[in-house]
């Protein structure tokens with residue numbers, strides 16, 4: 465593509481897109497639907513926080529299974545994890561410097577899954593999806609209703625800012641959706657601004673008179689509305705925390721929690737180092753929708769590809785922090801698999817249910833008429849990943865600049881909370897990941913040999 469200066473391929477036409485074996489796709493879908501439809505009784509949402517507390521205090525970790533996630537997603541949507549995540553140390557608090565000790569159960573109760581579900585007027589789902597994680601919620605104020613806020617939005621506008629005012633979160637989700645702005649980046653940029661204000665780097669004069677303090681929901685609303693209109697301090701912050709830090713100077717960059725300029729989502733690398741690694745190694749940095757150790761557990765790819773590492777149902781938490789070849793193979797498998805999933809137009813939440821329950825590879829074979837093993841599709845995923853990496857490098861983007869902010873990977877480690885004392889051996893985990901793809905372990909550049917192996921040409925014009 466590079467040599468031909470091709471920017472995009474457009475397919476157009478009026479014919480219905482067909483599949484090779486419609487009956488087989490139907491049969492596979494009915495099998496998986498049957499499993500998804502089964503919904504056992506589960507704890508009330510008010511108990512979710514205590515499940516998180518238990519997960520925090522136990523020295524062992526139970527491998528996450530899609531069965532649990534299915535129950536949660538069907539009942540509450542992604543917000544099912546809100547309080548549980550805060551308690552177990554997955555969700556960052558107070559711009560990544562706090563913990564559930566600062567924003568405990570009494571605070572996070574405001575975003576409990578049942579507290580949100582109480583507002584739900586109607587559930588909705590993508591075409592033919594039996595999970596149906598979406599919903600419309602009633603709210604006060606000028607908009608009257610909004611889409612049920614996702615986990616990421618609630619925590620980015622909640623715990624990250626120490627904000628317990630659920631109405632303000634509903635309102636801001638609607639404001640940001642209407643403006644086409646990302647709730648994660650907006651919340652993270654406000655957290656950055658509050659910490660700058662706390663450190664005296666920004667003053668009331670700079671903030672147009674706003675008292676930017678933790679949990680001040682009125683000020684948070686006013687600030688985000690200013691960002692949407694690019695007005696005053698809002699103009700300074702509208703391009704995100706990295707750009708704002710550069711303009712502000714005075715070491716403001718210390719409070720900007722991003723990877724390669726992308727504000728980070730609500731999953732803490734100190735709790736699951738897989739997140740930290742994927743934030744840094746993905747060609748689009750700071751992504752939470754590609755891989756993590758927990759994602760690998762849920763994908764259960766080893767059940768259909770014997771060469772991949774198996775995960776024990778119960779293991780000591782210390783295992784998560786050991787940088788070894790197994791972790792690198794797990795991380796690489798997540799990246800390859802999610803490339804296949806995204807290209808096939810499948811939903812990540814669906815494949816969380818496990819490779820034996822959601823027959824992604826069998827669906828693809830039925831659609832294409834191929835009889836290829838899962839390994840073949842994983843190689844397609846590998847090729848896509850390498851192509852994306854090579855594209856970045858050709859454009860002069862250095863993958864080593866994608867390191868997430870120090871707090872995210874435990875540098876320095878926290879002294880309290882669920883992630884106390886934890887830090888990640890990022891150097892080794894990143895270079896092991898690059899090695900898995902046949903990229904240079906130091907620079908992350910795909911080697912000529914790898915480019916040739918994947919049929920991406922000798923690569924002279926890229927590498």
Ligand code: SF4
Nearest residue numbers: 589590593595597811
């Ligand atoms: S396809 Fe995915 S996003 Fe859409 S309703 Fe189903 S689970 Fe939710």
